[in-house]
Amino acid sequence: MHISPAPAPDEAAAIAAAVQALLEATRHGGTDPLPPAYRSEWRCTGIRDGVGQPAADLRTP
Numbered sequence: 001m002h003i004s005p006a007p008a009p010d011e012a013a014a015i016a017a018a019v020q021a022l023l024e025a026t027r028h029g030g031t032d033p034l035p036p037a038y039r040s041e042w043r044c045t046g047i048r049d050g051v052g053q054p055a056a057d058l059r060t061p
Contacts, residue, residue: 003015
């Protein structure tokens with residue numbers, strides 16, 4: 001990747017980190033803005049258990 005004018009070292013590191021995060025998000029679907037932990041089945045089950053939903057209702061929305 002070529003950026004002009006050349007960024008300072010700390011700016012270049014920030015740009016590289018942002019590009020890397022974007023590429024990783026795209027690689028994993030890229031359409032869901034939530035972090036992976038928020039899509040966890042364990043998290044969903046814990047939330048439903050915390051609000052007292054019956055076991056039969058414990059499924060991802």
